[in-house]
Amino acid sequence: MTAREKLLKKFNDGLHICVGLDTDINKIPEFLREKPNALLEFNKAIIEATKSETAAYKINLAFYESLGQEGLLQMEETIKLIPDDIAVIGDAKRGDIGNTSKMYAKSLFDHFKFDCSTLHGYMGIDSLSPFFEYKDKLHFVLCLTSNPGAQDFEKLKLESGKFLYQEVLDRVKEWNTENNLGIVFGATNDEELKANVGNFGDLIVLLPGIGAQKGNLEEVIKAFRNVDSNNYLINISRGIIYAGNDENFAEIAREALISYNYKIKDLTIT
């Protein structure tokens, strides 16, 4: 199954939440911190508890890299624990000149076996195409992000009348000849989402910003429902994995996820 097929199958089953494994040694339950491979133990419990209810997992490489080899080894083991029919996003936001991007792509897909990447498009098509060449994978290019700094450059108006993020959107659609691309569009941008959702075409949209970043779930669902699109993947990291912080943290994470799934179900049928 391609990454796109894995995602579409989950969307079809009504699952749209991606569980973000931003696993931070300082935020996991205290009783786990002293254990060897604490991140892996934490992730293992979370995956076991959430795998039947999640649309995908997103692994934020920074949280593992910051621990050095030890962290990356635990990331590698985490990826192996995820069932094959669930897409795993390697959230590393890479993007460099061609021969370097080729190396990053090799690392993400050949070495770590991720299904999807997240990419910085600033440097243009030749910085992205080494990723796009992995046709069975899915590549989310940063379009409009969920953080306040999206104002600085992403929302600048171009001479053409478009905003920069809209130009990025248009180019990504143009580059999507293999139907293996997507965009990152922050869920904190209600107005921009409403204004642009009709222009997303076949792209799969990864929406961070719900939960700790206070994006509005209802507005997101409504926006996609209004254009009859099912191609959205809402990432929630801290709001799920740190919902609980004692022995039953995994069960509480599962409940948090299920509660989001119910909310989405309610919002899509009413």
Added chain:
Amino acid sequence: MTAREKLLKKFNDGLHICVGLDTDINKIPEFLREKPNALLEFNKAIIEATKSETAAYKINLAFYESLGQEGLLQMEETIKLIPDDIAVIGDAKRGDIGNTSKMYAKSLFDHFKFDCSTLHGYMGIDSLSPFFEYKDKLHFVLCLTSNPGAQDFEKLKLESGKFLYQEVLDRVKEWNTENNLGIVFGATNDEELKANVGNFGDLIVLLPGIGAQKGNLEEVIKAFRNVDSNNYLINISRGIIYAGNDENFAEIAREALISYNYKIKDLTIT
């Protein structure tokens, strides 16, 4: 010494070339490839041969990450071999939401002990400030890159009349309150360099694109000389480290570097 001080000291000594350690197992001399820690062995010889003549080293993380833990261990050991008065750039082009950038910064500076970072600014100030907070380090934000894809977004004209890369330049200068920032400006962009060099202010400018990417060294030196600036660091990777490919590769790399240094000396005094 801060990273900026290390660099300025070298510029003052007439050294402006940064040796890029884009060490690729498929490009190093054949007799080395079979050895354990081949990348480290290669780097060790290159560093030994070039350290008295280089202004800095740039380590491209992609080339090490793509080999997994094994590669990263060799990168870590490489960094330890570089004398303390020479700045080491961790070329990883990171940039993410605040709590994630914090982790990447921790990884680059606390774990790997790099002196400098390269950063994607697309997501704006809150994606960059966790790096900038490392005040003794130096942070190069991507402004105008050396690759053909710079056309796609970086050179778009804004409603304000500026090009996007010029807006990035202006914002980076505005953010440079601790005098620990720089920009990446591709040496393949002669015209843009000439037009903007007078506006770089105190920023240190990292220029990739000479060598394999065919930027024009003479035009770069002239541009900086015209505005009496000495704040430029020209990166050359493949053009130096792969100049030779047999037993005496390190000596040939040293000669290539010295020959660049002579060219720069000639161009700065005439």
